[in-house]
Amino acid sequence: MASKATLAGEIVSAYRDVTSYPTPTSADINISEGQATVVLQTLWSQHDLDRKEKTTLLRSHTINIATGSTLGKLGPQEVKNELWNKVSPSGKLRAVVRTGKDKQNEDKHYIEIFDSTRKLKTIDILALEKHGKIIDNDGQFGSFEWSSSEGHLLYLAEKKKAKTGSYFDPKAYKDSGSGDDDLPNEKPDLVRRGDEFEHIETWGEQLTERVHPVVCVLDIESNTVSVLENIPDDESAGQAMWGPDDAGIVVCTWKHSPYRLGLKFCCQRKSALYYLDLQKGSLDLLSQDGRAVRFPRFSPDMSKLIYLDVPEGGPHNQCARLVKIDWATRNRQVVVDEVKHAPDLEFPGIYTYNLARQVWFDDNIHIAMSTSWRSISAVIVVNTDNGKITRLEVDTADTQANINPQASYGFLGVKRNVVMMYYSTLNQPYNLLLAQVNDPSNLSSISWIYPDDHMETLDWLTFSVLVHKPSKSRINPKYENVDYESILCLPKQSQSGTLPPLIVFSHGGPNSVFDTSFNIISAFFCTCGYAVLMVNYRGSLGFGQDSILSLTGNIGTQDVMDVESAMVEVIAKGLVDGSRIFKFGGSHGGFLTTHLIGQYPDTFRAAATRNPVVNLASMFSTTDINDWIFAQAALEFDYRTLADDKLLPYLWLCSPMSHIDKVKTPILLMIGLDDKRVPPAQSFEYYKALKARNVSVRCLTYPKNNHSISDVDAEADCMVNTIVWFNNHLP
Numbered sequence: 001m002a003s004k005a006t007l008a009g010e011i012v013s014a015y016r017d018v019t020s021y022p023t024p025t026s027a028d029i030n031i032s033e034g035q036a037t038v039v040l041q042t043l044w045s046q047h048d049l050d051r052k053e054k055t056t057l058l059r060s061h062t063i064n065i066a067t068g069s070t071l072g073k074l075g076p077q078e079v080k081n082e083l084w085n086k087v088s089p090s091g092k093l094r095a096v097v098r099t100g101k102d103k104q105n106e107d108k109h110y111i112e113i114f115d116s117t118r119k120l121k122t123i124d125i126l127a128l129e130k131h132g133k134i135i136d137n138d139g140q141f142g143s144f145e146w147s148s149s150e151g152h153l154l155y156l157a158e159k160k161k162a163k164t165g166s167y168f169d170p171k172a173y174k175d176s177g178s179g180d181d182d183l184p185n186e187k188p189d190l191v192r193r194g195d196e197f198e199h200i201e202t203w204g205e206q207l208t209e210r211v212h213p214v215v216c217v218l219d220i221e222s223n224t225v226s227v228l229e230n231i232p233d234d235e236s237a238g239q240a241m242w243g244p245d246d247a248g249i250v251v252c253t254w255k256h257s258p259y260r261l262g263l264k265f266c267c268q269r270k271s272a273l274y275y276l277d278l279q280k281g282s283l284d285l286l287s288q289d290g291r292a293v294r295f296p297r298f299s300p301d302m303s304k305l306i307y308l309d310v311p312e313g314g315p316h317n318q319c320a321r322l323v324k325i326d327w328a329t330r331n332r333q334v335v336v337d338e339v340k341h342a343p344d345l346e347f348p349g350i351y352t353y354n355l356a357r358q359v360w361f362d363d364n365i366h367i368a369m370s371t372s373w374r375s376i377s378a379v380i381v382v383n384t385d386n387g388k389i390t391r392l393e394v395d396t397a398d399t400q401a402n403i404n405p406q407a408s409y410g411f412l413g414v415k416r417n418v419v420m421m422y423y424s425t426l427n428q429p430y431n432l433l434l435a436q437v438n439d440p441s442n443l444s445s446i447s448w449i450y451p452d453d454h455m456e457t458l459d460w461l462t463f464s465v466l467v468h469k470p471s472k473s474r475i476n477p478k479y480e481n482v483d484y485e486s487i488l489c490l491p492k493q494s495q496s497g498t499l500p501p502l503i504v505f506s507h508g509g510p511n512s513v514f515d516t517s518f519n520i521i522s523a524f525f526c527t528c529g530y531a532v533l534m535v536n537y538r539g540s541l542g543f544g545q546d547s548i549l550s551l552t553g554n555i556g557t558q559d560v561m562d563v564e565s566a567m568v569e570v571i572a573k574g575l576v577d578g579s580r581i582f583k584f585g586g587s588h589g590g591f592l593t594t595h596l597i598g599q600y601p602d603t604f605r606a607a608a609t610r611n612p613v614v615n616l617a618s619m620f621s622t623t624d625i626n627d628w629i630f631a632q633a634a635l636e637f638d639y640r641t642l643a644d645d646k647l648l649p650y651l652w653l654c655s656p657m658s659h660i661d662k663v664k665t666p667i668l669l670m671i672g673l674d675d676k677r678v679p680p681a682q683s684f685e686y687y688k689a690l691k692a693r694n695v696s697v698r699c700l701t702y703p704k705n706n707h708s709i710s711d712v713d714a715e716a717d718c719m720v721n722t723i724v725w726f727n728n729h730l731p
């Protein structure tokens with residue numbers, strides 16, 4: 001690929017090209033004692049634009065562990081209808097949760113057990129009527145675990161729902177046999193009459209099928225399922241793991257009362273980590289009051305349990321602590337604390353949305369994980385005895401490796417001290433990487449293994465990370481040392497020598513971050529001839545907790561000015577055309593987009609946004625996370641708070657809508673009609689306000705799409721339409 005794409009056909013083909021690179025999502029490795037070879041199995045996700053779906057691909061590499069050479073490769077082959085696929089601890093058995101439909105088109109879930117030669121059994125799990133659907137690897141509730149004895153499987157499923165029906169169902173009022181045909185049959189009927197239209201609370205955006213997850217154990221020998229009943233009924237369970245000797249389980253829970261708030265991207269929700277002793281039936285609280293918990297992981301010898309926690313409430317993602325529990329004494333210790341401020345390149349703390357299942361090295365002391373480290377995604381190794389942190393990355397002086405020093409790394413898991421990871425940059429799609437670590441306390445003696453040939457570097461894109469210091473008037477007096485960054489992507493120099501137009505791209509959250517990983521959107525924009533400035537304004541993850549806190553109470557001003565000022569600095573460098581600037585971003589990035597075109601009406605040629613937050617006053621009572629407004633406005637959240645006469649004026653003033661009368665910039669609005677986070681009414685409100693003011697606006701609506709508009713066809717349509725919209729507004 002590609003010089004500048006301008007015609008619709010070229011734009012489509014550019015999009016096909018950038019979406020043709022798969023992203024690794026998980027890995028496992030089979031290491032047999034005393035053998036020279038290992039088998040690495042990886043799952044990848046790839047867009048299929050023609051089938052309009054994301055496909056899951058399985059690849060296998062056979063690797064000589066001593067030489068690091070790849071002896072054979074299998075795949076990619078497609079994996080379908082599998083919710084879980086897990087090898088037992090001994091490696092002798094495999095359990096798969098498979099989905100399907102029966103002849104009446106009803107959902108089926110089967111648990112299939114395999115040994116190395118055949119399928120041993122299939123259990124039609126929903127037919128047992130013990131629980132609802134099994135929960136997949138949703139990053140929030142789901143887990144699927146073999147017991148160490150390999151006789152049981154632990155998983156999460158939706159609690160069994162009572163059957164509901166109409167009062168007017170003729171079956172409910174059968175002849176009682178009394179001879180009086182008018183008397184209803186009052187025998188208890190298992191159907192809850194009159195409840196069929198009862199409102200069912202869910203866990204919100206992207207978790208609308210999660211209502212009340214419960215912990216289940218399947219006895220593989222007897223094909224029986226037990227639903228564990230010791231967890232309080234107003235708490236949903238998730239992320240369950242077996243404890244030592246399969247004598248109990250550790251499990252996270254989230255309270256339902258007084259009502260459920262959205263959980264997706266919200267790791268600060270009130271939650272608890274428990275140990276449930278299966279013999280005694282007791283439930284012991286392991287976590288600290290006032291802390292929200294995630295990702296419990298036992299060490300291989302089961303002597304230690306680690307997990308992440310953040311303060312309960314406040315911003316939706318924050319700097320996490322790594323906590324360790326010594327299992328024998330139940331002594332809890334903070335291994336890595338929250339980092340308030342990290343000057344220059346110092347460790348800025350732990351920030352992650354996920355933690356791989358296998359994090360422990362064999363020494364039962366070190367763990368590995370991914371985290372945001374300013375604008376780079378890094379893999380770190382943590383000594384859980386003394387909290388020492390080391391970054392796990394290839395020495396870029398190693399010419400054989402040829403890895404960009406600004407590369408981002410992702411962690412997939414560690415087994416027998418072999419770390420499974422990947423790296424990429426904005427101009428190099430994902431590559432697998434194994435680190436064979438002999439001694440986790442001495443990372444200087446790693447053997448790096450590259451299972452594939454290096455992905456080509458895409459020569460039509462170059463990038464650099466820029467550091468921005470807020471000017472004097474923009475320094476936050478409470479957090480005066482906080483700086484921020486942006487990543488500038490430049491397209492291949494045009495033949496005519498003209499400077500490229502610039503798309504200013506702001507991320508959502510606001511507590512999220514752009515990193516240097518391969519990014520389909522930025523690659524696509526560059527292929528189409530645009531430079532892209534991805535701004536990690538103050539409040540982004542990976543810059544210390546102070547950065548996150550500095551934005552609370554200042555949304556709509558500090559973040560807006562950070563983005564504008566980064567843009568001005570880049571224009572001043574003379575690398576982009578300052579007379580052809582565009583604005584792009586979704587959600588909170590859409591909040592910034594609509595703020596910027598309101599506050600700087602003469603700057604942008606056009607804007608495009610996905611599900612933008614435009615009016616906090618009207619969003620207050622409609623979003624699944626109304627506490628977000630309080631957290632970002634630095635107000636105390638209480639479930640009873642109403643949008644009253646004191647609150648509404650403040651919310652209005654923070655909102656892009658308050659600048660509507662100044663807007664001139666043509667804007668493209670893209671709306672997921674099933675968005676529970678930023679309900680479609682937000683965009684429609686903006687659309688009508690612009691129409692009434694005779695400002696050019698186009699609105700695209702995507703049925704059955706949620707906040708992320710990530711259905712393959714919808715996302716593709718958004719991207720191509722964005723470029724067509726920008727091209728149409730190029731002078």
Ligand SMILES: CSCC[C@H](NC=O)C(=O)N[C@@H](Cc1ccccc1)C(=O)O
Nearest residue numbers: 265508509511512586587588623628677
């Ligand atoms: C009341 S909605 C506020 C905006 C929303 N924040 C949290 O969900 C948002 O910006 N969403 C992001 C999704 C996201 C959030 C946090 C981290 C990564 C992504 C978006 O859609 O980009």
